[in-house]
Amino acid sequence: MTLTHKTLTFAGILLCSMGLPRVSYGITGCNNSYLTGAYNIQVSSANVTSLLNTLNSSGSTGSTGGGTTATTTNPGGFGNNPNSLTGKVPGLGRFFFDGNGAIIGTVPGSTVNSTVGSYTVNNDCTATMKLNSGETFNAILAQSGGQVLFIESDSTGGGAVGQMNRASSACFPSGTAQSFAFSFFGAQPMPATSGSGTATTGPAFQPASAVGSITLDGINSFALSEWVYSSGSVKPVNATGTYTVGTNCNLQLTFTQPSGSTTSALPAGVRGLLVSSTMGLLVVQTDQVPTDIVTGELIAQ
CATH class of the missing domain: 2.40.128 (Lipocalin)
Structure with missing residues (x-):
């Protein structure tokens, strides 16, 4: 093969390779089973939301466009939720994800567990969650579902963000300092x-x-x-x-x-x-x- 033939062959291979689909390196293979177990949840934006609610309710941040400023209600959904396994705790919550798309909480004032929401984990490790009280969320799974980052997507949550961490079955041995x-x-x-x-x-x-x-x-x-x-x-x-x-x-x-x-x-x-x-x-x-x-x-x- 002459030098000219080699050059033309290389150029042809290069042009063909440029037309091939690009390889995607995103994480794939996730499903509902990746969210299994008890998760402790923190609404990281709770302080900012509280601050904005105070400002908005005071009327000190009026709009020049003639619109109204909404007050965020139940930001984060999972925080200060009476259905949490811990009861109502501002900014925090604990719920059980059953691996099949159901979010389990508790009936307020009792120890009876009940389904309080649902979730779907997609193949690309994104997820959607919805509580029966109406809040909806978009989420990203990390560490094989051990940690989840979420943003509230409904109109009442003000885009509240937070994190979920899969909790161990025991906090630490009783009687241990x-x-x-x-x-x-x-x-x-x-x-x-x-x-x-x-x-x-x-x-x-x-x-x-x-x-x-x-x-x-x-x-x-x-x-x-x-x-x-x-x-x-x-x-x-x-x-x-x-x-x-x-x-x-x-x-x-x-x-x-x-x-x-x-x-x-x-x-x-x-x-x-x-x-x-x-x-x-x-x-x-x-x-x-x-x-x-x-x-x-x-x-x-």
Whole structure:
């Protein structure tokens, strides 16, 4: 074969290859069985939604286009849901996915389980979910269904986003001491203040953030040590109290009087869902309003 023949042959192969379909490297092979087991769910955007609802309901963010500003209702759907296996917890939920397209929760006020929604996992590892209360979601599976990221797609959810983590059957052995590092960040509303004229200014917000550790003694007492942003600066806070861990791995802290600080530096409530003995999801109620929450995480030390 001459050099010219070789050149023409190579050019022909190149042209033919350019006409072939492109190879897709997307993940495939998923189905409903990829979502099987109990999932702890955190609505990551809960704080932003609460902030926007406060602003919108105050009328301080009017529209120049003549339209109205909607208030998001039940953002995230899975959070603060009475059908959750943990009961209503703002920003958090726990549901069982049966591997066949049914979402299982509980009948409010009882221990009776019931089907509260449905889901479909597609071959490309995307998914759709729907609760019987009307909320719908688009989702992406990761880690073979061990973790799921979702966005609420119905008109009432405001595009709330969150994550689902497949939970282990046991949180950690009963009677075992355990320590978790934690962090959270968000915005906390401040009381509205009157202006110099007849008008009243809209609600103001301040950062709500902290990083620290929680030590559980394995019985019912805890010790908390944190650096918290409060009144314009970061302050150390130490506190103690009691805790409970429910059968569905839901953690709740009850504070006593803190030492070395004031009660204003402590949150009104701390709730968590333990995904396993090594990590968990955290929601902190920043004041006495149940919907004023920020989300964070727990990591075993």
